[in-house]
Every structure is written in structure tokens, then in C-alpha cells.
Amino acid sequence: MKSIIVCTSVSHGNTKRVADVMGQALDARIVEPEQVDIAKLAAYDLVGFGSGIYLGSFHSRLLEFVESLPEGQQHKAFVFATSGFPDARPHAFSRPLVRRLGQKGFEVIDTFSCRAFDTYLPFRLVGGIRKGRPNAADLESARTFAEGLPARASATP
Numbered sequence: 001m002k003s004i005i006v007c008t009s010v011s012h013g014n015t016k017r018v019a020d021v022m023g024q025a026l027d028a029r030i031v032e033p034e035q036v037d038i039a040k041l042a043a044y045d046l047v048g049f050g051s052g053i054y055l056g057s058f059h060s061r062l063l064e065f066v067e068s069l070p071e072g073q074q075h076k077a078f079v080f081a082t083s084g085f086p087d088a089r090p091h092a093f094s095r096p097l098v099r100r101l102g103q104k105g106f107e108v109i110d111t112f113s114c115r116a117f118d119t120y121l122p123f124r125l126v127g128g129i130r131k132g133r134p135n136a137a138d139l140e141s142a143r144t145f146a147e148g149l150p151a152r153a154s155a156t157p
């Protein structure tokens with residue numbers, strides 16, 4: 001299954017570390033949104049979209065990239081994030097991106113997130129939170145998640 005991972009990781013490289021592990025598991029290239037030739041995206045069966053979370057949303061560069069994609073995409077997709085806080089209500093952050101990708105024609109087969117070093121201003125005053133994350137266990141979870149994607153992508157029509 002030909003896969004590519006589009007990742008923005010600007011704060012501490014947290015999401016890039018997760019993307020690297022997923023990229024190994026999927027034998028996928030990891031690219032910044034601006035590096036993607038949209039015309040060539042059609043060659044991929046599975047596209048990953050990931051970034052850190054900023055004030056409740058994925059990074060603006062990733063979201064702008066998604067907006068720039070034409071509708072009628074026929075790929076499977078997955079979404080992943082690193083963040084200080086979990087992807088859970090009342091601050092669930094994956095849902096709007098999953099919905100938008102669906103509107104573009106992607107079939108999002110799953111989402112992944114893990115905690116990561118967070119130096120958002122209030123936390124910076126105390127040296128940040130979630131120090132040491134993503135840790136080895138987080139990266140192992142990311143690997144397991146990614147390894148399972150091809151079978152799940154093939155299982156859905």
C-alpha cells in the first residue's frame with residue numbers, strides 16, 4: 001500500500017518523532033505540506049495528516065494544505081497529533097479535521113494522538129508539561145497503530 005505522511009512539526013519536533021516511526025512502519029515518505037505536489041497525490045493509497053495542536057486545532061499550515069486540496073479525493077487517510085491534552089471532549093481536536101477530510105473525499109480510517117512536551121505560555125512558566133513525551137511507549141503505540149493501518153485500509157471498500 002503506497003503511503004505518504006504530511007506532517008507539520010514546529011514546536012519541539014514532537015509530531016515529527018511520531019511521524020518518523022509511522023513512516024518506518026508504513027515505508028512512507030514524510031513531507032511538509034508545502035512539499036506536496038497535489039497532482040501526484042493520486043499515486044498514494046493512504047495519506048497521513050499530522051501536527052501538534054495549537055489552541056485546539058491542528059497547525060494552520062496543515063489545515064491550509066487540506067483546504068487547498070480539490071474535492072473528490074479517493075484515498076484512505078489517517079490523522080495523528082501530539083498535544084498536551086487528550087483528544088477528548090470537551091476539547092476534541094481531531095473531529096473537525098476528520099470531517100473536512102471526509103468532505104474532500106478521503107475516507108479517514110482512524111486517528112491517533114499522544115501526549116507530548118507542551119510549552120504553551122501558561123505551562124512555560126513552570127518549564128512546560130509532559131516532559132519526556134512522546135516517550136518510548138508512545139512511539140511504540142504509534143508504530144503499532146501504523147502497522148495496523150494497511151490491513152484496515154484494505155478491509156474497507
Ligand SMILES: Cc1cc2nc3c(=O)[nH]c(=O)nc-3n(C[C@H](O)[C@H](O)[C@H](O)COP(=O)(O)O)c2cc1C
Nearest residue numbers: 010011012013014015052053055056083084085116
Ligand atoms: C502556542 C501553543 C498552543 C498550544 N495549544 C495546545 C492546545 O490547545 N491543546 C493541547 O493539547 N496542546 C497544545 N499545545 C501543545 C502542543 O500541541 C504540543 O507541544 C505538540 O506536541 C507540539 O507539536 P510539535 O512539536 O510537533 O509542533 C500548544 C503549544 C503551544 C506552543
